[in-house]
Every structure is written in structure tokens, then in C-alpha cells.
Amino acid sequence: MSEIGSSGPEKKRIGTNRVGAAAKRSWKPIVLILLFIAVAYYPVGMFMINNIEDDVEFAPGGENVVAGGSKAVDMMAGLIDREINVNRWTANDPFFMPSAALDNMPNYQQGVISALARFSFELTDQIGRTRGSSQTDPDLQEAAGLLQYSGTKWAWDPSVSWLPTAASEEQYEKARKSLIKYNTRLAAGKAVFEKRADNLLATLDRIALDIGSSTAAIDQHIDENAGSFIDFKADDLFYNIKGQSYGYYLILKALSQDYETLIKERELVNAWGQMLSSLKSVVELDPIIVVNAAPDSQFLPNHLAAQGFYVLRARAQLQEISNILLK
DSSP: OTTTTOOHHHHHHHHHHHHHHHHHHHHHHHHHHHHHHHHHHHHHHHHHHOOOOOOTTOOOOGGGOOTTSOHHHHHHHHHHHIIIIITTOOTTOOTTSGGGGOOHHHHHHHHHHHHHHHHHHHIIIIITSSSTTSOOOHHHHHHHHHHTSOTTOOSOOTTTOSSOOOOHHHHHHHHHHHHHHHHHHHHTTOSOOOOOHHHHHHHHHHHHHHHHHHHHHHHHHHHHHTTOSOOTTHHHHHHHHHHHHHHHHHHHHHHHHHTHHHHHHTTOHHHHHHHHHHHHHHHHOOOSSOOBOOTTOSSSOBHHHHHHHHHHHHHHHHHHHHHHHHO
16 A cells, blocks of 8 residues: 555656666676686686697698608607697697696697707708708708797787787797608608618717706706695696607607618617607606605605606617617
């Protein structure tokens, strides 16, 4: 009865309050949905993007394979293509991408590229030219330079320029195309791929030095951080070296096809297989959580120490192969 007897302004106020309450109720589901998206965006996105692909049977395909070219160069092009075009390059993702919160995959990818970059120097300086005094191959030289580009550069880097800059994956894609151009010329007899023992020896020595520096990094990290309650850097180092070892494993596996005749002549088949087996052991280490416990811990492992053991064994076996090649 009181509502019936209400004045016009009073009725209008009551109606306005009801509309406002209904509007608030209609917004609640939208707010909850937006909140859920905000909370789930990073973890769900990270889960969908994260992919540490360590398939030891990986084989390049498509335009990355050039009939009559070098198998090692095919492998380089295939790995670059996989990491930047198939899996997505994550090391340079900006903060608004969920993959920016990943750390294992970016470190792994950069480890793979670091192995390719090191080997590209050997292609340019040793394998891809007749003698040290001869001219370097332009495509190999370009690829080697591009693979040295930082893996963390996004399309816009205000610390360098306010204008758009070259993203890491763009530079690596150019390197891939240069490698394919070189391999195409090689298959046509218009480029050099020396299969002499001294070229292979120099290449293996440089690879041994590179993985030797990785074991030094492991040793330093264990010495300074082993047994720490929280060690956020242990997994970064672990996956970077895992990626490096994976890259070298596939390159050396392919290189054994390029140098098949020499390896058989020098009776290196068994030694080469053992070296690859050691690198494969590094790649196959796959802990759920990377633990950097004290080396003499009774209860917890030290995954960096285990990784370092296999890397050192691979390095020693590379040096054994080099010694045989010297004879």
C-alpha cells in the first residue's frame, strides 16, 4: 500500500535502484570471467607453449634437406626451422606473452643455437674452404654472423632504438636460408666442403673446448651454490647445457655421415659411437625439478654434477678421437 501511495519522485527512485541492482548483478559474471582469464592466462599459456623438444632421432625435412649437400648443414637448417617456426622462439618474448614467464625452454633453445653458432664458425674457417688462406664462403660467413645475434632481442628494443629492430628469430631465419643456399651450391659443385682429417680435427677440438667451458660453468655454480635452500639459476644452467649438448649430438651424428669414409679408414666408428652415447646421456637427463644439493648429500641428488660427468666424458672422448686423427 505504501508503494501505491508513493509520490512520483519516490516511484522513480525505487525504479532506478532496481535497475542499478540488476545492472550490478549482470556485471558480476563478466568480472568473474575476466578475473579467471587474468589468473589463468600465464599458467595455461605457459603449459601450452612450453616444449623442450629433445628427440634424439630428429631428422630435418622439407626445404632444409638438399640432396647431395652436407648432412650436418641439413641438420643445422632443420634445427633452426624447428625452434623458430615450429616450436616458437621464446627467449625474446615480451612480458605480456605467457611464455615470457618460462625459463627452461628459452635456456634450452639458446643452448641449441649456441652449438649451431659455434659449429658455423668451423664451417666457415675450416670445412667450408680449401685452405686457411683461401676465401671464406659468403653464405657460411653470413650464417655464422647471424647465429651470433642475441636470442633475447624482440622486434622493439627501446634500449637500442625507439624504432623497430630485428628480432632474434628473424636473424636466425636469415641464417637458415644462407645455410640452404650454401648447401644448394655445394650439391651443384660450386662450394667447398673439405673432408680432410685436419679439418675434422680442428672442428672437434673447438667443440671440445666449448663443452669444456660448460663444465667449468657447472663447477663454478656447484661450488658457489650447492646445498642452497632455493637455487633459481640451477635449472637455467642445466637446460642451457642440455640444449647445447643436444645441438652438438645431432650435428656430430650428421657429421659422421659427411665424414663416413674418413671415420671408417681411421677406425673411429666405435670411438665416435661412444662419444655420441655420452652426449645422448646428457640429453636424456630429464628431472622434474633440477636440484643442486651438496655433492655428498645422502638424500637429494645434484643434477648439475650428473650432467657435468657426462659432458666431461664426451669431451674426453672427443679428445681421444682427435688424438687418433693426429696419427
